[in-house]
Amino acid sequence: MNILRLIWESFRFAMQALKSNLTRTILSLLGVTVGIFAIIAVFTLVDSLERNIKDSLTFLGSNVIRVDRFPFSSGPSQYPWWRYFRRPPANYSEYVFLNERLKSASSVTVFASTRTTVKAGSNAYEQANLDGVVQNHKEVYDVPIQEGRFFTQMEINASRNVSIIGVKIANALFPNQNPLGKEFKIKGLKFIVIGILQEEGEGLFDTPSKDEALLVPYGAFNKLFYVGKNGIEPTIAVKGRDDDPGLIALENEMAGLLRAKRGLRPTEENNFALNKSEFIQDAIGSIFAVISIAGWVIGGFSILIGGFGIANIMFVSVKERTGIIGIQKSLGAKNYFILLQFLFEATFLSLIGGMAGLLIVFGTTFVSLGNLEIILSFKNILLGVGLSSAIGIASGIIPASLAAKMDPVDAIRMA
Structure with missing residues (x-):
């Protein structure tokens, strides 16, 4: 008291x-x-x-390592920038190689991206973020689907002209309509909408938004833009395991496999960069x-x-x-x-x-x-x-x- x-x-x-x-x-x-x-x-x-x-920056993924030519960090001061340009880009065969052999990864994906214009009748949407993806993409990156479904393995293997679109594209191409099952065109090729992504809203910066995203099978993307040409390069992304803090084991295994795949001798330096998504966040x-x-x-x-x-x-x-x-x-x-x-x-x-x-x-x-x-x-x-x-x-x-x-x-x- x-x-x-x-x-x-x-x-x-x-x-x-x-x-x-x-x-x-x-x-x-x-x-x-x-x-x-x-x-x-x-x-x-x-x-x-x-x-x-x-x-x-959620588009970079969480607990993910990417195979790129350029490192997210500036790299050694004595390393000339032009040597990064001389590095070979990742390719689909390296994705297959890693997907079959990696033991420290939970999933592996490959994708290619570009901006393009899509049309449906008299409606059009310019500068859509087009990604060509594989079946494992949804296991590495978050792909929240509001309506419809993701691609099947058969659609990926057959390079079917099917697509998952963002809310902004759906509203622009099919105003006041249900886009599922509707057709639209990319460079004159018809695609069918099988899914709609959840609305993400405006980001703080001009970063890729799911509302402007357009996903198609990797093979269908390749038919449109010929991956490896016109400045379009594929990116390999690998999802790590929770029992691998810092993804050290995964990074070492990826480096060893990529060096073997590219035929690098022990005395040669890496001609690739392994970028962790957490680097930018840190x-x-x-x-x-x-x-x-x-x-x-x-x-x-x-x-x-x-x-x-x-x-x-x-x-x-x-x-x-x-x-x-x-x-x-x-x-x-x-x-x-x-x-x-x-x-x-x-x-x-x-x-x-x-x-x-x-x-x-x-x-x-x-x-x-x-x-x-x-x-x-x-x-x-x-x-x-x-x-x-x-x-x-x-x-x-x-x-x-x-x-x-x-x-x-x-x-x-x-x-």
Whole structure:
């Protein structure tokens, strides 16, 4: 019961401090409000931006290694860029070779991509993202189908002219109609719609969107655009296993098999790049970690000023209640009771300023920033509350210690 009484009295005194000189208290708490707002706003913006960027990169897949000519990283500084162009691109036979021999992979796919115009009667959609895929594609990359179905193995093997289309293409070619079973043309060849992808919405950047995607069997794509010519190169992607952290085993096995397939001697360097999808995400995470540190620095100065404001209020509060302190101690109040009373009061005052800062941050989440969705996470709310409490304790510890050490007789005489 003592602790509840202590908390209640501290809360009551904090409210009295607010009411006694409202302008002074608000100005003193403004530093905490601004500091919490600065730090939590930066963290909220950074978290939201990082999440939106990573969501925009879902086309790279998760736990996936790609076979490319160019590495995602810049590579050794002494490695001339033109040597990357001289590397041979991946090809379908290498996909078959890896698919038959890889033991560390859960699935292997190959695909080729380009942009093209599709037509249905008088309707057309330009710059559609056309992908030629194989049966295993849906096991490596997420292919969420809203209506219809994925390709069968027979359709893939026979290079049938069937297609799965995105929502934007479906609405453009077949407005107010069910596209399933309908025909459209790519470069004059008729294709039948067998599936519609789930709507993805606008991404943060101009990255490939499933809403503009157009999937056809790899052989059908090859009939249209002749993979390996006109700048269209296939990409081999391999899905790793969950029991292979970092995909180290898969990467080593892929490198060995590809070197054998391409006939590279032990002294020759790799003429391919094995790119992990997590590399870009990790690089993005590192960039935002630096931005978060900058947020701490910017908000830290504001919080420091806010802490001085809280300390000022508490010193004034101790002076104004010197007589009350003396009476409490003469009636048997322990030093820790006086100490905790003022510490709780400082914490309550700091929390009021912190909650005001959090409310301002929450208000900014309703501001429209285009495709960037801002969300105040529970983690950042806890961080704001925790910081406010810590500032209150740090700011109130010295005034509270002075109050606790007062001699009751001197305190009553000084009142």
